[in-house]
Amino acid sequence: LEGVTEKQVIVANYGGVTEEARKRIFWEPFEARTGIQVISADEGELEVPMTMGEIPAKWDAVHGSLTNTYAAQLEGKKPLPKMPKAAWEDLIVPAKLRPYTWQSFFxxxxxxxxxxxxxxxxxxxxxxxxxxxxxxxxxxxxxxxxxxxxxxxxxxxxxxxxxxxxxxxxxxxxxxxxxxxxxxxxxxxxxxxxxxxxxxxxxxxxxxxxxxxxxxxxxxxxxxxxxxxxxxQTNGMNTMPEPPNPKAVEALAVFCNEPKMQSEFAEATNYGPPTKEAFEELSPAQVEALPNSPQRSNVLPDNPIxxxxxxxxxxxxxxxxxxxx
The missing domain is CATH 3.40.190.10 (Periplasmic binding protein-like II)
Structure with missing residues (x-):
């Protein structure tokens, strides 16, 4: 997180309670720690052409799914950037897709x-x-x-x-x-x-x-x-091809890979955390209520590839x- 000279990182999303929880749990602590401003943008019609590299990226990252991530790898005009290993090494998602998603949840x-x-x-x-x-x-x-x-x-x-x-x-x-x-x-x-x-x-x-x-x-x-x-479905932030603030978005991705914050996000949204360590921060009753709870046997697993x-x-x-x- 040290040595980043960029002053902002721009993340596009759907708004609502999910983004309110992100802001409180991830964005604001990151801003306080680094001095880098997290700017929220409204996700809309530009999401697909930006992710596919068809137009220049105005955002650094966008809320999407692992399916979106792999589709961009298959059909995109520009390669997606890999995030630092510290941002994804603990994620319980397919290994080949881990470097491309962060602040993940189910x-x-x-x-x-x-x-x-x-x-x-x-x-x-x-x-x-x-x-x-x-x-x-x-x-x-x-x-x-x-x-x-x-x-x-x-x-x-x-x-x-x-x-x-x-x-x-x-x-x-x-x-x-x-x-x-x-x-x-x-x-x-x-x-x-x-x-x-x-x-x-x-x-x-x-x-x-x-x-x-x-x-x-x-x-x-x-x-x-x-x-x-x-x-x-596995969701999270997907980093754009050639993001305008590459070092700042890497820093934010690494910052978000913290079990305590992941568990707080799960509690706030009822979306499942992406690491085993985050489950350990939750009570048995909280774990049982989550969509990817280990006790829940009747789910249709994600099949992003x-x-x-x-x-x-x-x-x-x-x-x-x-x-x-």
Whole structure:
């Protein structure tokens, strides 16, 4: 962390409670320690072309997934920079991808509903989520450019066992999505997903688990369907090709690889920590509530290398359903 002359580091993100937690737990202590200012930018349409090296990077890093990381390595016009070993050596992610991600955490895409939405039997599975006759009401669903986990959810909703999800059966998955398309209401921002449930515009909604944790923190009684197989995804900060502040972003990456801070972030967001040491900082009850808890056996593990290789086809197939439905 010593000897960095750059005065700022620019990180793009989705905002919300996740970024508020990052700022409090990682960014502000880093600023106090180094004097380097962490500037937050709104992640939007520039994220993909910047990460792919198609346009010059205005940011140093962006919130993304390991799938995004590997897709940029496969198809990007410029190489992604490796971070110092101290930033990633303890991460529980595929070895070939560790040098390219930092401030990592595990999320789970999963369905949720507000308690009291349904009387009698309650929805518990992906099959229940897709059954709009048994459990009436609209389903909150992401816009076509949010493709993470959606085909996997569709397949499990059609009865495919988690261990049989890969390779993806595109025909079956898209048919399932098309079958309930008329019952979907589409969100383009995560805050809308929360509003769909609290306003009762939707009876159930698909989104990252941290959104439902956030609503619970605001006093909304949620029924998050942990018995449905959570779809794990590894998230974190991906460093841009040719970042404007290369030494400062390296310093920030190293600073974030600290178990105590990782555990505090997990507690604040309900997103799982990326190191075994961070789990040791949490109570048994806190560990049990996390999507990548060692005690949680019903998850669909992340498969970033396969999904990166299939990313273009996934995007095309989801877009096709939206255009035809």
């Amino acid at each position: 999320i789970a895409y999963m369905p949720s509903t507000v308690k009291g939405t349904f009387s009698g039997p309650q929805p518990e599975t992906w099959t229940d989520f897709f059954d709009t006759k048994k459990f009436p009401g609209k389903r909150g669903w992401p816009a076509e450019y949010f493709t993470d986990g959606v085909l996997q959810a569709c397949l499990m909703g059609d009865g495919v066992a988690p261990e049989d999800i890969y390779p993806l059966d595109y025909e079956r998955a898209t048919a399932k999505l098309a079958s309930i398309f008329g019952d979907l209401i589409i969100y383009s921002e995560y805050a809308q997903a929360q509003t769909f449930l609290t306003s009762k515009a939707a009876s159930m909604c698909y989104a990252p688990n941290g959104l439902w944790h956030e609503l619970e923190g605001k006093g909304v009684q949620m029924s998050t369907m942990w018995e449905a197989t959570p779809i794990l 396969y999904l990166a290789e299939e990313q273009s086809k996934i995007e095309k197939e989801v877009a096709r359903v939206f255009s035809e439905s």
